[in-house]
Amino acid sequence: MTLNGHSLIACQPVAGNGKTAHGYNPATNELLEPGYSLLTEGQLATATSAAAAAYPSFSTLDPETHAGFLEAIAENIEAIGEELITRAGLETGLPTARLQGERARTAGQLRLFAAVVRQGDFRGVRVDPALPDRAPLPRADIRQRQIPLGPVAVFGASNFPLAFSTAGGDTASALAAGCPVVFKAHNAHPGTGELVGQAIVKAVKNFGLHPGVFSLIYGPGSSIGQALVADPAIKAVGFTGSQSAGIALMRTAAARPEPIPVYAEMSSLNPVFVFPGALTGNAEEIDVLASQYVAAVTGSSGQLCTSPGLLFAPTGAAGDKFAAAVGRAVAACAGQTMLTAGIAGSRNSGAEALGSADNVSVLGLGAEGATENAPPPAIFGTSVAEFVSNPVLHAEVFGAASLVIRYSDTNELIDAASRLEGQLTASLQLAPADYPLAAPLVPVLEQKVGRIIVNGWPTGVEVGHAMVHGGPFPATSDTRTTSVGTLAINRFLRPVAYQNLPQELLPAPLRDGNPWRLNRRVDGVVEAAAAEEAATEKAEVNA
Template structure:
């Protein structure tokens, strides 16, 4: 696929109106061809007006038709897997093989959402039949289903150029809901974004859908992002990135004349708690496992296990030594952007300035934007006293916390803010401590892992990728897994309707055979 660098607004390829940029190969420092177009408020307006025009028809597509469109996107993603992975590798410095897996995951996500759409359970179809003879007052017929919100703006992420970007889970779930999508591509990987954008654009055309179902735009600075969030036709926004960036968008959306939801995924250290029995039984295994998983994507992952807490006692020294050995053998690798690298350097300095001691380091970096693997150690007392030690360090570092006893472990657990995940390693002998820790973690995260690690994460019906602030801006909704579709839906009740005016899932006889709640009982009849 030839890259042109143009914006994709509906079916059109649009040249630059607000300057251009070139992609950067962070491994070499070289710029990559071609020039990529920037747009501004006018392009945002054009994309969103098309999305609004598309909404009535796309939101009323049949379930089978919408599912077939999602399957087609998956097919097309897999057809360009080699090309897409190669370009993503150039723009990130990460291995192409890693991106082949990420592309496979994204295609699988689209296919799973196609299944969700065909099944129709996401509609939560509900039928309360009329009761004309009910006393003292009759009941009219009430039927409910979820409907899509409207045009959705998606801000692509820097760290996963496919699965959290143009063809990622946000796009798949929004399209599955029946909401048209406008993606604001991340400038760290513009070529990777264009390939994905053209795949979706082609699928829209081949499916006979309105061109406004999908657009891809790009811009410099904050202007285009602000124009997207402010636009009166936008009904929801998603964002993956820093707490500062996410909250700026969230606050802006709340200041609109008609506030809209902004679903953010922002910051998390994904603490791992090792209880005494587990530490004594397998301290070395846990230490090596945490240190290894913290290096994935050069530590640039939202689920990186960044803080490891263990009670000082049998197994602690083995855990510590294994973590040091794992970190020391991990070579420095290129980070995604110069800005991310520089922030990493500043943040590990912050750890050192606030009571953390460096106890392990990988080989010295050989390139300017390489992230060195680092292991720090501190005490539970220091973590309680210094909140900055509980903050995210985006990059390949781990903080080991030596706590005095279970009581201090629980106190440190209570000090954490909201997290995307939390992990507990426990043996049967740890049951009493685990039962005390569990409610503390339930209040602070949406995903609790036992005797495994926070990475990797499945994309499934039971997946939750959310947590109380600042992990996300709304812990009631997940950004990963099949329930991610719920972000883009709202309920509508149809009261007293003749059957031929009802949406198909609510009609008598259930012509689509979707699961429905009829007088409180689940049925497909």
């Protein structure tokens, strides 16, 4: 596929009137062609107005067309082949296997949402039939469904050039909800974004949809991003990135004449709590646990939103053995290329602040990587008392760095957990004998995180129906939501009730006869589509 170096506005290449930006190979800091022309704020309205014009037709697509469109995007992404993996590798320094897995996840998310669209439960159809003879007052016919919010602005993530970017989770869930998307590409991987954008454009055209269903824009991150969120045509925002950038978007959205929701996934330390029973094995078993922890910290150079930045380990001989094993494991690691020179620099500053804090020691330090922007992984250590009292130790370091905190009893763990900010995850390493010790910690963690894990590590995020990838602020801007899994679609919907509307004016999901064959709640009772169809057919036969 040919890279044009331009935005795709309403599915058409449009040259920006601003400066030109390039991607860079973070392994060598070499400039990559082509250059990408950046839009000015004045050009932005073309994309947002097209999205608004696309909303009426796209938001009312029948389920089969809608699902087929999502599946076509997945097929088109896969059809790009190795060109996509190669370009993403050049722009991010991520290894081929990681990018292949991310491509599979991107396509899998789209197909999962296609199944959700076909099933239709997300539409939340409720029917309260009229009760004209009810005493003391009759009841009107009231029907409810969830409708799409409107055009959604989605921001690409630096650390996931596929799964959380152009056609990633936010875009997939917004499109599945029936919302047109204006996607702000991340300037660190512009070519990858354009390749996937072309795959979406192809699906829009092949299905004959309004071209404003999707736009891909390049522009200066702060100015064009703020202008996009402030645009009155935009009705919601999906964002994955830093806390400072997320909060800036939240403020802009809240200050609009019509405030809109911002669903931002931001910082998280993802604490791990190691209980005594997890360390009662022999030295080899302790080494395995330590190696698993270090692998979770250093995987993808620590550039995962679920990388464990904190680990609580008991004091005493077993805890000492574990800490020593952690030091050995990280010393055997070498740095991996980070996404950009800027991200590597921020990681180094964060690690330096952590290591220079009072009463913090170095448990283990790896070697620098063979490429540029590949700093050495590091694990630090401190006491629970120091952690509780020093806010510097609560700051996220985005990269391969983590802090081991030693505690003496469960009360210290509960106190430390209660002082944490909101997190995406918390993990418990324990044995059955630890269950009574862990029981009082679980309700504390429920108030702090979106996902609690036992005897596992947080860095694998399954895309499914039960997954929650969210948490209290500042992990996310709205603790009620998830950005991964099928419930992510709920972020871009709102309920509307229809009272006493004649059949001719009702939307298809609410009409008698259930033409879209949806599961519906009728007078408070869930009626499966198959049962409702059978009842309708029986009534027609009897008539």
